Amino acid sequence: MKKTIVIFALLILALLLVFQIGKYAMVSGDLKTEIVVAGIAIVFFFVGIYINKKSLHKQNAPLIEINHKKIDALGITNREYEVLQHISLGLSNKEIADTLYVSESTIKSHVSNLLVKLNAKRRTQAIQIAKKLQII
Template identity: 70%
Template sequence: MKKTILVFALLIFALLLLFQFSKYAVISGDLNSEFAIAIIAIVFFFIGVYINKKSLRKQTNTTLEINHKKISDLEISKREYEVLLGISEGLSNKEIGERLFISESTIKTHVSNLLSKLNAKRRTQALQIAKDLNII
């Protein structure tokens, strides 16, 4: 955390120096204003690319191993697990049913069974519990 704060502080300081330099250069007549704007735009572009790469790298490191033992301990069937994965993708009961080739009422039954096995009252709560247990 301290490293991030230090990097951003140095970045802000460098940008302030760049702005002051470009302001001085434009006022003294040594630099055309369009050229100063282009330099600042290029600097901001490279800063954006750097921050984007840093943020994407952190997202790939957060993948966890699925706990198959916990799935069997909770007695979640293969079909119920497929329904849970559909819920985690944000699909509706109808969309999950179309994907798994089963009726919507069967999906509702599986969702009800999942809620009871995960001790959840809502689908969102079931997803949070499943993520905490590393089963999705």
Template identity: 70%
Template sequence: MKKTVLVFGLLILALLLMFQFSKYAVISGDLKVELIVASIAIVFFFIGVYINKKTLQKPNTPIEEISHKRIKELDISNREYEVLQKIAEGLSNKEIAQSLFLSESTIKTHVSNLLVKLDAKRRTQAVKKAKSFQIL
């Protein structure tokens, strides 16, 4: 956050300095207004390109492997694991049932089993625990 504030502060300072320089240049008659505006545009173009490159860089976070051993230890079936993935996507029981071609009551049963196996009280807590166990 401090770095962002510093960068934008420096950009504002650069803008103010350029306006002061352009004001002096126009008053003294050394430069034409078009050249001043063009130079300001070019400087801010390169600043924009630099900021864009910095903000679009993705941090190199290691991709964690799914622990299939842990899934077996928790005795989670393949269908329950599919339901857990759909819960992690934020789908409701009805949406999960439609996407997996099952009845809503079957999904409720799988969700209940998952909550017991993951020792969770809510769906969000189950997803959080599943991520901590590295099974999602």
């Protein structure tokens, strides 16, 4: 974090220096100085792209292999598994029902079955258990 702050501080100081050189170029009417300022601006552009790629884009987490045998052992049906995946995305019962083209009461039944099969009291707890069992 400190490294990023120092880099941005140095970039801001360099940018202020570029503005001062640009102001001097306007007053003196020197075209060569304007070309140097344009070159520095291009360098800043590429430094910004580099920083964006390095710091702002998180790397994808490694894929966890799904334990299909555990799903079968728990007795989770295909539809219940679909509902569990949608719950893990943070969708509400209504949103899941709209996505799967079923009624909301059907989703409530599937959620209840999942809670029983995973021995969980809440949806969040069911997701934690499912992740621990490597089924999502």
